[in-house]
Amino acid sequence: MNKIFFTAGPSQLYPTYQSHFQQAMEENIGSISHRSTFYKEFHQSTVENLKLLMGIPETHTILFFSSANEIWERLIQNCVETGSFHFVNGAFSNRFSQITQELMYPCTIHETEKGKGFTYIPDLIPATTDLINFTHNESSTGVIQPLEAVYEYKRNHPEALITLDIVSSAPFPELDYSLIDGAYFSVQKGMGMPAGLGVLIAGEKLKDRAESILNKGKSIGSYHRFTDMWTKAVNYQTMETPNILSIYLLGKVLGDMLKKGIGEIRRETLLKMEILTEVVNKSPHFSFFVKEKAFRSPTVITIETRDEAALYLKALEDEGLIVGSGYGTLKPNQVRIANFPAHSVSDFEQLARRLSQF
Amino acid sequence: MNKIFFTAGPSQLYPTYQSHFQQAMEENIGSISHRSTFYKEFHQSTVENLKLLMGIPETHTILFFSSANEIWERLIQNCVETGSFHFVNGAFSNRFSQITQELMYPCTIHETEKGKGFTYIPDLIPATTDLINFTHNESSTGVIQPLEAVYEYKRNHPEALITLDIVSSAPFPELDYSLIDGAYFSVQKGMGMPAGLGVLIAGEKLKDRAESILNKGKSIGSYHRFTDMWTKAVNYQTMETPNILSIYLLGKVLGDMLKKGIGEIRRETLLKMEILTEVVNKSPHFSFFVKEKAFRSPTVITIETRDEAALYLKALEDEGLIVGSGYGTLKPNQVRIANFPAHSVSDFEQLARRLSQF
Numbered sequence: 249m250n251k252i253f254f255t256a257g258p259s260q261l262y263p264t265y266q267s268h269f270q271q272a273m274e275e276n277i278g279s280i281s282h283r284s285t286f287y288k289e290f291h292q293s294t295v296e297n298l299k300l301l302m303g304i305p306e307t308h309t310i311l312f313f314s315s316a317n318e319i320w321e322r323l324i325q326n327c328v329e330t331g332s333f334h335f336v337n338g339a340f341s342n343r344f345s346q347i348t349q350e351l352m353y354p355c356t357i358h359e360t361e362k363g364k365g366f367t368y369i370p371d372l373i374p375a376t377t378d379l380i381n382f383t384h385n386e387s388s389t390g391v392i393q394p395l396e397a398v399y400e401y402k403r404n405h406p407e408a409l410i411t412l413d414i415v416s417s418a419p420f421p422e423l424d425y426s427l428i429d430g431a432y433f434s435v436q437k438g439m440g441m442p443a444g445l446g447v448l449i450a451g452e453k454l455k456d457r458a459e460s461i462l463n464k465g466k467s468i469g470s471y472h473r474f475t476d477m478w479t480k481a482v483n484y485q486t487m488e489t490p491n492i493l494s495i496y497l498l499g500k501v502l503g504d505m506l507k508k509g510i511g512e513i514r515r516e517t518l519l520k521m522e523i524l525t526e527v528v529n530k531s532p533h534f535s536f537f538v539k540e541k542a543f544r545s546p547t548v549i550t551i552e553t554r555d556e557a558a559l560y561l562k563a564l565e566d567e568g569l570i571v572g573s574g575y576g577t578l579k580p581n582q583v584r585i586a587n588f589p590a591h592s593v594s595d596f597e598q599l600a601r602r603l604s605q606f
Numbered sequence: 607m608n609k610i611f612f613t614a615g616p617s618q619l620y621p622t623y624q625s626h627f628q629q630a631m632e633e634n635i636g637s638i639s640h641r642s643t644f645y646k647e648f649h650q651s652t653v654e655n656l657k658l659l660m661g662i663p664e665t666h667t668i669l670f671f672s673s674a675n676e677i678w679e680r681l682i683q684n685c686v687e688t689g690s691f692h693f694v695n696g697a698f699s700n701r702f703s704q705i706t707q708e709l710m711y712p713c714t715i716h717e718t719e720k721g722k723g724f725t726y727i728p729d730l731i732p733a734t735t736d737l738i739n740f741t742h743n744e745s746s747t748g749v750i751q752p753l754e755a756v757y758e759y760k761r762n763h764p765e766a767l768i769t770l771d772i773v774s775s776a777p778f779p780e781l782d783y784s785l786i787d788g789a790y791f792s793v794q795k796g797m798g799m800p801a802g803l804g805v806l807i808a809g810e811k812l813k814d815r816a817e818s819i820l821n822k823g824k825s826i827g828s829y830h831r832f833t834d835m836w837t838k839a840v841n842y843q844t845m846e847t848p849n850i851l852s853i854y855l856l857g858k859v860l861g862d863m864l865k866k867g868i869g870e871i872r873r874e875t876l877l878k879m880e881i882l883t884e885v886v887n888k889s890p891h892f893s894f895f896v897k898e899k900a901f902r903s904p905t906v907i908t909i910e911t912r913d914e915a916a917l918y919l920k921a922l923e924d925e926g927l928i929v930g931s932g933y934g935t936l937k938p939n940q941v942r943i944a945n946f947p948a949h950s951v952s953d954f955e956q957l958a959r960r961l962s963q964f
Contacts, residue, residue, distance in 0.1 A: 253638075255637070255639060257847070258636065258639065258640070258850065261631075266631055278616065278619045278623070278799070279611040279613070279616050279619060280611075280616060281613060281616065282616070282801070314671075314672030314673075314802075315846050317828075317829040317846035320828070321827070321828045321830075350829075350831070351825050442849075442851040443640070443849060443850050443851070444672075444802050444803075444849030444850070444851065445802075466710075467709050467710040469679070469708070470678070470704075470705040471676070471678070473708070488675035488676075489615070489792070489801045490673075490802070491672070491800075491849070492802070493800040493802065570637075
């Protein structure tokens with residue numbers, strides 16, 4: 249039986265992924281040098297496709313890492329001197345703040361309960377803060393952070409850098425990059441690829457900050473310091489042998505998304521969310537975990553279940569519909585459903601049909 | 607035209623790589639969770655196959671990273687307090703020492719000229735040294751480091767940890783792991799896979815050292831600190847979503863190598879080296895860059911060319927034989943030829959035939 253993975257990541261592969269892999273094998277992508285002209289060309293193409301799809305301006309450069317976990321660590325090493333401020337509303341935003349503490353950098357946490365996002369609160373952020381970290385889409389709870397509040401913090405703290413975790417929302421959000429210094433994701437979510445590549449959309453200020461810290465004689469890491477990475481990246485090169493195959497395949501998948509158009513991807517995302525909403529609203533079994541609509545993510549949808557979540561997961565799996573369980577303590581009575589570009593409208597219709605039968 | 611990549615890495619893919627990829631797609635390896643039982647099972651299988659193939663004892667655990675570059679950084683962060691000692695005889699051993707300096711840890715370098723390895727010198731290593739780093743196979747020059755000297759340093763510095771870069775020699779070397787605390791490689795060399803996974807064969811003492819540094823209140827990094835990684839690894843788990851597909855495929859390729867047997871792989875490696883040696887010795891065009899046989903690597907073979915290396919590279923490429931250029935300043939009159947398990951005896955016969963025609 250063919251399975252459809254609605255898990256929040258790793259998730260369903262993009263429909264064209266396998267055919268691009270075959271093409272990659274024919275072009276010897278697994279064997280070529282990352283210093284070759286051929287490599288530089290498709291690295292450039294991947295970068296250009298991403299910039300085009302997500303409306304990324306000239307001020308921002310694309311840096312490749314191995315995972316979002318790595319990006320968390322590198323952001324702290326390269327951008328923090330006096331204080332990292334973390335908005336925490338779930339397991340992943342919390343993990344980022346832990347990483348800051350494990351690296352032994354000054355860390356302030358502002359926490360709200362699971363299922364909620366943040367609004368602008370004046371005077372919340374200490375003057376010592378030089379990095380503010382938001383999670384645009386908290387994958388563990390299905391909360392989307394309204395962007396206006398993020399921008400308001402940036403406007404009121406222009407000297408601080410601000411980053412946005414778009415791990416489980418990219419490529420959906422339309423961002424104002426003049427107010428976002430860094431946004432990052434990993435490819436096993438919205439890009440519909442296997443895990444092993446993290447992508448940082450890095451504003452020039454991230455690199456400038458890294459340079460300034462380095463110039464004060466402090467370490468900002470080694471092979472993945474933003475200064476050297478930036479110099480390589482603008483020439484479509486990396487510091488070390490990267491995940492070449494994944495960079496190639498990302499470019500191809502992005503190319504397909506461009507053919508579809510980001511407008512259509514966004515429209516379909518909302519349509520699929522609507523299909524699910526209709527079922528949930530009608531069902532005595534289900535309700536949304538995120539009560540406030542403004543905080544309800546369209547890309548990772550968390551649903552509370554009347555009976556044990558495991559029963560629903562099992563019944564869905566029997567029909568090849570692989571849905572995620574709730575995260576951590578939310579596991580007993582929650583299911584999580586990813587709504588990524590790899591999921592078609594008909595995939596969601598099939599899922600909705602089965603859900604409506606409970 | 608089918609190409610054969612004799613480049614030192616990325617290199618020729620293992621002959622069964624693509625069919626294992628197809629199997630991976632059928633098993634949804636790109637979509638499954640790294641917390642699933644299914645994942646744990648093939649992670650375990652990969653670890654067990656590697657341990658079996660390379661004769662790795664119970665004292666050592668397998669930790670997964672994204673590259674050898676990352677492993678360099680992590681070794682320093684997790685294992686150095688008072689001094690890292692680097693034996694440098696080429697670009698890669700030198701890069702490791704640079705990484706130590708970029709991380710701002712105390713670093714001592716003992717350098718010899720390119721094309722040579724190291725012998726044991728009493729009283730060379732300062733008493734403050736807590737990590738000694740050898741490159742078993744310096745990919746930039748084709749030098750193999752005789753293991754007896756490495757062991758002798760360990761015997762004389764039992765309190766220091768000793769690591770071995772086997773990036774371009776694995777799985778060839780037969781190591782005495784009672785005298786090696788860490789050995790590491792990346793999969794795009796001898797494993798015949800695309801880049802994107804680094805593997806550290808970690809002795810328990812690496813983890814103990816990390817723990818001891820952490821207990822003194824110093825940072826040893828975050829998501830890839832050896833303490834937490836070890837706890838996960840013994841349960842066939844990773845800290846973050848890893849390169850799941852690559853861990854799966856490595857296990858499959860290792861399984862095929864096990865069927866062939868490490869003895870046969872070593873025998874073939876030496877036979878292919880012999881085939882090339884015969885051509886070089888007879889040819890007026892070629893001579894070995896590494897003059898002392900004891901330092902001449904069987905897995906990355908560097909050959910000095912009478913005329914410009916570019917001419918030979920071009921002529922070979924015209925027949926689909928992709929050979930590496932010399933590294934850095936050695937480029938004008940050198941070619942580098944990888945001799946990995948993915949290269950068959952008949953590949954080397956074909957290469958030798960063409961070389962003998964010059």
